[in-house]
Amino acid sequence: xxxxxxxxxxxxxxxxxxxxxxxxxLDRWSGGMLRLxxxxxxxxxxxxxxxxxxxxxxxxxxxxxxxRSSLRTWVYxxxxxxxxxxxxxxxxxxxxxxxxxxxxxxxxxxxxxxxxPGHWWEPPPVWPEPEGGVLTDEVRGLLVAALEExxxxxxxxxxxxxAEGWPADEVCELLDITAANQRVLLHRARAFVRAKLETYYxxxxxx
Amino acid sequence: MNELECRxxxxxxxxxxxRALTPAEEQAFVDHLTECDGCERYLDQVxxxxxxxxxxxxDALSPESRTxxxxxxxxxxx
Ligand SMILES: [Zn+2]
Numbered sequence: 001x002x003x004x005x006x007x008x009x010x011x012x013x014x015x016x017x018x019x020x021x022x023x024x025x026l027d028r029w030s031g032g033m034l035r036l037x038x039x040x041x042x043x044x045x046x047x048x049x050x051x052x053x054x055x056x057x058x059x060x061x062x063x064x065x066x067x068r069s070s071l072r073t074w075v076y077x078x079x080x081x082x083x084x085x086x087x088x089x090x091x092x093x094x095x096x097x098x099x100x101x102x103x104x105x106x107x108x109x110x111x112x113x114x115x116x117p118g119h120w121w122e123p124p125p126v127w128p129e130p131e132g133g134v135l136t137d138e139v140r141g142l143l144v145a146a147l148e149e150x151x152x153x154x155x156x157x158x159x160x161x162x163a164e165g166w167p168a169d170e171v172c173e174l175l176d177i178t179a180a181n182q183r184v185l186l187h188r189a190r191a192f193v194r195a196k197l198e199t200y201y202x203x204x205x206x207x
Numbered sequence: 208m209n210e211l212e213c214r215x216x217x218x219x220x221x222x223x224x225x226r227a228l229t230p231a232e233e234q235a236f237v238d239h240l241t242e243c244d245g246c247e248r249y250l251d252q253v254x255x256x257x258x259x260x261x262x263x264x265x266d267a268l269s270p271e272s273r274t275x276x277x278x279x280x281x282x283x284x285x
Contacts, residue, residue: 026273051272052268059279060283109213123245123246124252130259144263163260168225180227183221183225187218187221191253197255
């Protein structure tokens with residue numbers, strides 16, 4: 001994918017009502033924005049509305065953009081605010097003590113008094129390599145369902161980091177969280193999704 | 208030298224991938240990696256998980272809302 005023009009150029013073109021510049025960001029970011037909106041609201045339809053509303057606010061507010069963050073972060077912040085307002089009914093907070101729990105079932109490891117305490121009983125089973133790196137529809141469906149099950153903040157972080165490829169610092173800035181917190185959320189989310197894949201691949205093996 | 212257990216290793220995977228471990232922690236992590244096939248596989252599967260998510264296709268705006276937004280943009284006074 002070609003790089004977008006640098007923010008300064010992009011913002012100037014948007015302020016000059018250059019439609020091709022607007023089409024560029026619209027087409028580049030809407031997919032990721034839809035996915036992110038789905039972390040906050042419960043249907044595809046409300047996610048689409050959130051994205052629509054966000055772009056309207058961007059059109060409305062672009063002349064006031066001051067460049068204190070990147071344009072993308074600014075747009076996405078409008079998105080998360082819009083989505084959060086709308087999704088507040090279904091807003092579920094995770095108790096923070098849950099974040100200290102192990103991410104891998106403790107039963108997988110030997111306990112004290114066993115030959116190798118803290119080490120795997122059975123190492124994780126081997127997964128088949130996806131052919132040519134292409135995911136089957138089944139695996140895609142499983143990943144989407146796994147993301148759906150995650151608590152909101154974990155889901156937002158893993159969607160931005162792994163699905164959208166954002167750098168950690170931009171995610172921290174957008175969500176206003178510390179680097180350590182971001183890492184914990186990402187770690188828990190990845191461990192959860194990995195476990196789902198493991199279950200899937202082991203079932204496939206034995207079926 | 209402090210030996211890392213597998214159950215500690217699995218909790219450090221993301222910190223390792225984010226280069227957020229201290230040099231001593233990173234050394235212990237890498238040392239463990241070289242001698243534990245289970246943990247090597249675990250780390251690899253976390254990487255594979257991230258790659259799989261990266262390969263997920265994204266939805267697109269409906270053509271109607273795309274057109275509507277472009278029109279709104281065009282009609283906005285400067
Ligand atoms: Zn190990």
